Amino acid sequence: MKYDISITKTTNPAARPTDESKLGFGKIFTDHMFLMDYAADRGWYNARIVPFGPIPTHPASTVFHYGAEIFEGMKAYRAADGTIRLFRPLENVRRLNQSAERLCLPTIDEEGCLDILNQLVELERDWVPHSEGTSLYLRPFLYGNDPHLGVHAVSNAVFAVICSPVGAYYATGLNPVSIAIESEDVRAVRGGTGYAKCGGNYAASLRAGKRAEEKGYNQVLWLDGVERKYIEEVGAMNVMFKIDGKIVTPALTGSVLPGITRKSAIELLRSWGYDVEERLFSVEELFDALENGRLEEAWGTGTAAVVSPIGHLFYNGKEYTVSDNKIGPLTQRLYDELTAIQWGRAEDPFGWSVKVCHG
Numbered sequence: 001m002k003y004d005i006s007i008t009k010t011t012n013p014a015a016r017p018t019d020e021s022k023l024g025f026g027k028i029f030t031d032h033m034f035l036m037d038y039a040a041d042r043g044w045y046n047a048r049i050v051p052f053g054p055i056p057t058h059p060a061s062t063v064f065h066y067g068a069e070i071f072e073g074m075k076a077y078r079a080a081d082g083t084i085r086l087f088r089p090l091e092n093v094r095r096l097n098q099s100a101e102r103l104c105l106p107t108i109d110e111e112g113c114l115d116i117l118n119q120l121v122e123l124e125r126d127w128v129p130h131s132e133g134t135s136l137y138l139r140p141f142l143y144g145n146d147p148h149l150g151v152h153a154v155s156n157a158v159f160a161v162i163c164s165p166v167g168a169y170y171a172t173g174l175n176p177v178s179i180a181i182e183s184e185d186v187r188a189v190r191g192g193t194g195y196a197k198c199g200g201n202y203a204a205s206l207r208a209g210k211r212a213e214e215k216g217y218n219q220v221l222w223l224d225g226v227e228r229k230y231i232e233e234v235g236a237m238n239v240m241f242k243i244d245g246k247i248v249t250p251a252l253t254g255s256v257l258p259g260i261t262r263k264s265a266i267e268l269l270r271s272w273g274y275d276v277e278e279r280l281f282s283v284e285e286l287f288d289a290l291e292n293g294r295l296e297e298a299w300g301t302g303t304a305a306v307v308s309p310i311g312h313l314f315y316n317g318k319e320y321t322v323s324d325n326k327i328g329p330l331t332q333r334l335y336d337e338l339t340a341i342q343w344g345r346a347e348d349p350f351g352w353s354v355k356v357c358h359g
């Protein structure tokens, strides 16, 4: 079911950035955005693409007080054949609805949501940058918008999509990151909202991230919230390890975000003949593998970076080096293959890359 989308074009289009090497991440936005309102007694209504700008919001709105907010992150790519493409967009729509269900926010029709994304990307196609490694980042978000302070599941909500041209994540090649293992703060617990992509999870993770940065580390490796024993994620990415030729990644136990890059990496690795174990993986087991020289590679996965090699791990006052602080061959192969599919440079045997329009 498609939503009936009205389109109001801007009369004052912005100049598009000319130097694509300075795009960075999420700093500039395109000329238009998508908005749609929800009321319990009407369902979704007033679907519209309008000029980009502030969204007037009631000061008592649920989103300000009780954190009823979820989001997605995906990219539109300018592909080698001149088309604009999305990568597994239905996965993002399904995850948005799973997050919505967890936070008692209204879900969106799958076909309708894909149509919203397609129409917005098509309208903004000239904003999809051209340089290698660049893309148009899409940020769909959905929040509770009841204009009163009672705590309850919401009856009013807003769904919005904004777009931002983003630069190549790796300006200077795929550099390994240094990671501090966090044994105090936790990101999520089972039964909580860890598997939902909600803003509150990020708010709760900022303190540990800031502490790690102050010590000179790029990101935090999160442990489980009960025993501080099992590895969960790295920063806002999923994490994978290559040990004795096998791949190990934390199972989706409820506190781990089900990444689409994670899922794609697992499917690719299995298609290449690798054993991929999704299971509980303890920090002891990690250090055992490190100390016995069996840890071959470690990397994070996520839409922004695709894969991010881990070069250093810091835990309980000690620093350890992984794969000589260099990108490992399998990490590199995963990066090359995933990006080749995303930018339409390679065959796409899985049908992951979905055409939106001609560029």
Ligand SMILES: *Cc1c(COP(=O)(O)O)cnc(C)c1O
Pocket: 073, 197, 233, 235, 236, 237, 238, 257, 258, 259, 260, 261, 262, 301, 302, 303, 304
């Ligand atoms: C979005 C996100 C990921 C990565 O998901 P992708 O779909 O691969 O981009 C991993 N962990 C957290 C906490 C996230 O928010």
